Amino acid sequence: MLRLHPYEYHMPAALDEALSLLSDHGDDAMPIAGGTDLVPNMKHGLFTPGHLVALSRVREMRGITSSPAEIRIGAAETLTSVATHPEVLAAVPSLARAAELVSGPQLRRVGTIGGNVCLDTRCAYYNQTKFWRKALGYCLKKDGDVCHVVKGGTRCVAAHSADTPPVLSVLDAVLEVASPDGKREVPIRRFFTSDGIWNRSIGRSELLVAIRIPRPPDGTRIAFQKLRPRQAIDFPLANLAVRVGLDDDGRVSDFRLVISGMGSYPRRVGRVEDAAVGNRLGPSVIEAVAEQAFRQCHPLANITIDPEWRRAMVPVLVRRALNEIAAA
Template sequence: MLRLHPYEYHMPRALDEALSLLATHGDDAMPIAGGTDLVPNMKHGLFTPGHLVALGRVREMRGIASTGDEIRIGAAETLTSVATHPDVLAQVPGLARAAELVSGPQLRRVGTIGGNVCLDTRCAYYNQTKFWRKALGYCLKKDGDVCHVVKGGTRCVAAHSADTPPVLAVLDAVLEVADGADGDRTRDVSIRQFFTSDGIWNRSIGSSELVVAIRIPRPPPGTQVAFQKLRPRAAIDFPLANLAVRVGREDDGRVSDFRLVVSAMGAYPRHVGKVEDAALGNRLGPSVIEAVAEQAFRQCHPLSNITVDPEWRRAMIPVLVRRALNEIAAA
């Protein structure tokens, strides 16, 4: 049986109190919202904080509100709340779809969108019990000095495995980040600048900072977003690959805006370049869809950081692209 280590559990009700606790206890503290990923990782000995700061009651991190220009989602809102909220369904249905496909219904009721955005990277050599990892000699991400994914690797390439960030990326979302170590200062961070290529810590925030809320600009008329996810089972599993596509069209049906973001390949969601060259100015017909799918295949190269054949995962990228674009074309 995997057991948790001893720790102190704090339940602040205000943002400044939560930030103060994180700043006071420093590296010995971690925030916890739903805990659906953090608690299993703690049982595996991947994290051993002496203090957990619960965020579920922090009022500034709750609520979903829509204005004329944007929709604001508190980071502590559950994935179920995001997937079913009328404003999300009406304005950014692609995000609702991505939230709906995270894990299974039980975990979505407690897991939060902020937790999904800040999800720790995953790897076949990292997300194991301490006994298993010790037998291997550990890995670069935890207790070791070598990455087992890339021979002789000196940089961690654990996979980003969250579902909502690709959709947030094509929607130009902005994260409100508060820092308790800097007088509770709040700053805006574009989702595009939020992630880094370092699989050990792939977020551009410090341990004393919190993602408070997510703001999503209202997409222009004619904009559609589709999300596709590849996994062994239709529920529970983390993605083997996922992607979000954004398409904006003129009144005559010609594509005026095109973006493609893929994830679960490496340590961060990646904007796929050059695919827009095949789409912009054209109608979204079979030949355009096929050209985009082929370009995505050429540019996506999964690593062996997940226990599924990377070549098969790569072969599925154009399949997912076709599905997403055919869904948009048929709408």
């Protein structure tokens, strides 16, 4: 049986109190919201904080509000809340869809959108028990100095496995981040880094407070696709979000494709817009985009499923997403 180590649990009611606790206890403290990923990782000995700072009662991190310009989602809102909220469903249904496909219903009721955005990267050599990892000599991400994915690698390539960030990326979301020194805004395209050990540009004593999403202009269509072994619970083998802007003549004026699950961060696929912009979204354009995405994406062996099969599925997901948009 996997057991939790001893720790002290704090339940602040205000953001300032939560930030103060994280600052006071330094590297020995971690925030916890739903805990659906953190608690299993603690049982595996991947994290051993002496203090957990609960965020469920922090009022500044709750609520979903809207204005003519944007929708603001508190980072401590559950994934179920995001997936079922009328404003989210009406304005950005693709985000509701992505939230709805995270894990299973029990975990979505407690897991938060902020936790999904800040989800720790995963790897077949990292997300194991301490006994298993020790037998292999550990890895770059935890306790070791060897990457078992890229032989001789000096940088961790654990996989980014969250579902909402690709959609938030094509939506140009802005993240509100708070620290004891004040608040700052980070465009989500600048939030993630290529370092699988800590793949987000947020300090250990900082908190993601809220997500602001500009309302897409008229003519914008977005689709989300997720690949996983079973249609419940499993983390993605790959996922993607596509944003297509159509002009009054029905031609593509804006095109963005973001894919995740391949490496340590969600990546915007380059050059695909060359095949789409200025054209109607017909079969030939869809096929050209799918082929370009296949050439651009090269999954690593950082999860247990064959990377070549995952790569072969990239154009399949692209076709599904674009056919969905074309049929809308």
